[in-house]
Amino acid sequence: MPIDVDLEPDELDVAEIEGESSVEGLELVGVETFGEVHRARNGSLIHCCSVCPYKTCYRSNLRRHARSHTGEKPYTCRYCGKQLKQHLRRHEVACAQTMAMVEQLEEERQEYMYA
Known part of the structure; x- marks a missing residue:
């Protein structure tokens, strides 16, 4: 705490x-x-x-x-807005990959729904 x-x-x-x-x-x-x-x-x-x-x-x-x-968290992820104490670059790489996968899945889902 x-x-x-x-x-x-x-x-x-x-x-x-x-x-x-x-x-x-x-x-x-x-x-x-x-x-x-x-x-x-x-x-x-x-x-x-x-x-x-x-x-x-x-x-x-x-x-x-x-x-x-x-308890200061001076770094903020530009993709998800999460605040971090350290390791921002590592988080952003993982977060960007996750966001890209989510976007790809959403596109595929929409293609499937309208095909």
Whole structure:
């Protein structure tokens, strides 16, 4: 069940996160709209979810992960109107094939009815 998550950037007190095990040993370098950015000891950036312990090296992965908390479905199929969290291209290919089969069956049915 989706929960309400504030996606607006907040001011974050560094003292609030210093004791948390999910970011222990990481230096806070920024706050994103859906999480925090830390710098690991090796210099790489770590993007951390502000709701759960999820961490990733890629900002795009954190954006996709945030949808698991918000329930956001930003992609809409142009054939059937279904809203999706991801995999729009795969869905549209399958949906287009299904729509083509339905249209073909409808044409064949009408030919049969009027023949």
